[in-house]
Amino acid sequence: MPKYAMVIDLQRCTGCGACSIACRNENNVSEGIYWSGNINETVGTFPHVRYHYIPTLCNHCEEAPCVRGCPTNAMYKKKNGITMHDPDKCIGCRFCMFNCPYGVISFNWKASHKFWRNQTPLIKGCTSSPAAEVKAVGGTGTPYYNPARAETLEGIRRKGVVEKCTFCDHLVQKGQLPHCVVACPSDARIFGDLENEKSKVRRLLGKFRPFRLKERLGTMPKVYYIRDFNPAAYQRDKGGV
């Protein structure tokens, strides 16, 4: 049985957000909810300043606090290492959100895609409305609704349940890469099986000293980061007192 992991090469990453937008798209994620996000930071004082960017997503922790805290087993680990959620079992208690140290689980306080439910045209008789647009093109919830998402999870999650990244399990089960990996223009995301000694992720994790977010908590995330966002050269000397 494979154990899936993702390596994110920060030197390749340009912080463009294509992963996050593509994720929205692939998983029919509603406005304001981020399965894929970022931690960015501007460090230093002018003129010695740099900006750094770390893409974030569900870490698919081996010791997943979200799973441990779920009273109904709605949040569970699949054998392939993916942390998965079953909305049918979810009672919306949000313990998983409180337990997740990474803030990557979101709760559907309202019905999704509110924007697209609006029925008012901007210019009467001349423009459509969001709801009419969805209907006209045969979408579901949004005009660009991706039906493939519904193969393993509700295509659009209902009000009152949580949702989060699934490593695009619906694609992985068909032998395809998660969509954020496909969409990354820089090939900064590398996906694969930790059990397979020939996998790229395994090779990279042996070559570089990876770090994981909040490693000290012992959650054993399966998202690893290698190299630096800014590996800049600088002039050497010993500093001074």
Add this chain to the structure above:
Amino acid sequence: MTRRGFIQASAAAGVAAAVSAPWQPSLKALAAKGKKMGGSKGQWLPATCQGCTSWCASEVFVVNGRAVKTRGNARSKVNGAASCPKVHLALQQVYDPDRIKVPMKRTNPKKGRDQDPGFVPITWDEALDTIADKIMELRKNDETYKYMLMRGRYSYMRDILYAKMTKIIGSPNNISHSAICAEAEKFGSYYTEGYWGYRQYDVANSRYIILWAADPLSSNRQVSYYSSVWGDVMDRANIAVVDPRLSISAAKADEWLPIAPGQDGALAAAIAHVLLTQGLWYKDFVGDFKDGENRFKTGQEVNEEDFEEKFTSGLVKWWNLELKDKTPQWAAKLTGLPVEQIKRVAVAYGKAAPNCMSWVGPGNCMQTRGAYTALICHALNGLTGGVDNVGGTLVANKAYLSKFPSEKPFMDEMAKRGTKHKKIDQRGTLEFPALKKKPGKAVVTNRAAEGILEKKPNEIKVAIGYMNNFTFSCQQPDRWERALASIPFVAHITTNASEFSWYSDILLPDAHHMFEKWGYVKSAGNGYRQVPLLQPVIKPMWQSKIDETEIPYLIAEKLAQRGFPNLLDYCKTVEDPETGKAPKDEKEFALYCLKYTTQKLWDPAQYKGGDKFKGWEDFRQAGVWNSDPYPYRKRWGHMKTKTKMFEFYSETLKAVLEKHAEKYDVSVDKVMEVCKYQARGEMAFIPHYEEPYLVGDPKEFPFIHVDHKSRLNREGRSANCTWYFDFKDVDPGDERWKDVAKLNPIDAKTIGVKDGDRVRLVSPTGQLECIAKLWEGTRPGTVVKCFGQGHWVYGRVASKVFGKVPRGGNNNDLIPAEYDRLSGSSARNGVTRIRVEKL
């Protein structure tokens, strides 16, 4: 579905039937092959993204005739499978609920920002009849030159609507948007190496990269390609970014040089000074002193006789006239950069020669005196031999495209008379030299507003604009509001009711380029040229039609019905190269235009080079043609300049400037003076430093405004996409769902502004409101703000209250209508001083 599967499936479904309903083949193919895909049945179809002018070859995943997602087209040798973030937003554009569905007309004859146009739906027939009547009225009165066509985003099908139709009607007034884009950049390469175009940058082979206010990881050009290789480029090259703002490219760079706005010419001069005094110029390209002894010594003139140039011209003159005193110490004072950093960058850059590049971005030359900044920054590529060389700056590879048939036989006497009138943008006047090969050959887009308002050279009575929004995208857009309001009849071909539409009488719903249009574009990068195809991959939304081909054909039919068949007769000459048939309707015309102009790419009988196809269908399914690889150094000694060499003393510029001066019987000095340049005498012909020209009194307006582009800007058209705002934090310093002015905390403290305060930015010509953001990535003394928001119409997301209140602020409201008059470009960077008022 794999690519092979798709091609087989498409072929099986008989794709040749693509004319009348081009999206159908995909559906048939889907039925044949899609079953295995379960809920995701669908297929990847080739398309082109025109979100910026990278023009990446893309693909769209289509499920049951619905576009679901996008990716790069792996067949492209330019961008390959890579897609920058912008492309995904195209889905929210094509399915924008605020797209206009049908032709519309205004019912309120009064035009003004406070006047609701009172748009009502009309039929295509009524819309086209009205337009045709207006054109015929001009023809009846022999005033065809009072017709005007304004172009925005285009494909190379543009010739029909933009050029042929305008000329056959009989007007000189086809005005493109080019001069608000980045024409000043082209000035730099044209008057040194004879190339009027955007360069490609051979980053994969480069050892040192200087980016002059260029931000290739965010915007223009080849963002997808550069994003795909940058992680590897950083391993091989040192990267120095010159920009008052910490761009994402600067964030990942080895050196950030946060220069004072408009002082780039000083830094470039100092770098050139160091390269010469330290003997770091590339001798195989530039040549050397005859006796090998370096006589370039600070402050000392050099005898021209002592130096023997190889593939360049005028080096010693340049040194004597400009460079000999331009030390790093001199530049440090102007640029606000440390002497050590200037020297360090110059020496490391020179040591990397010839595999190094000086990358001129629009930010440092779309300025009032930007032509000379573009020249001096680009001239560094001559000193290092990086021009046309491995790891340096390249031109575009050859692409083999055919021109449309000539319009001349279809221009009657009236049309010939009409087209001889002067153009409405005032190009070629003493104050607007707009130089290319000849004076007055470049466009001065933003000046057309004055042309219209002043009726100089003449009035405009009938105007059509397509995919342009000059009332938003031009500086001082209120001038355009007045100009459009003064034209008796304006038609707008557009996807959304924009600021331009607000002043229009008829709106025509435009097809979206990426999903609904036939066309091709050309772009270059990675040492290749590509020609990606625009194809209708879905059924066009509502009643939209293709701007550049279908609509002029329909107008042509209406003109023919009114006794003026010339345009329709012309359209009939664009025959299907496969069948020899003339088009019988607008849909056939759109397709034939594309097949006609690309025949040499897909017809094996006419093959000239690059990718080879079996025929039209084969090409259409691939979606992109790639050129042969780049032939390095082929242009050395054969450049299209007067001397055939890379010119440090531009004989090419001298000839054209003197020609312009002669036309008005004045000296070149006088031309320089009226055009606001400081150069006098021979300085006008060489790359040199000019002080920045800033509007506004520093006491009243203490800050300098710094404009930049978002990595999510699909030009100015992303602002009705919710994803634009949900992910706006990918621009360093910016925040989700906000439009922020980024101030350095030192400055903010001085004026008592806190993070998150509402502020008003005020310039001598306008103002806007936004949110203050305290950010260390801003050079003190400047206020950095991203372009893209501030729409007061366009859609329900773009505007806060449609037709009334903008969401955020439009930078162009701050920027005065200034020009780099030699290139005709609009100045938009480092143009104006502003003040910040806390609200």
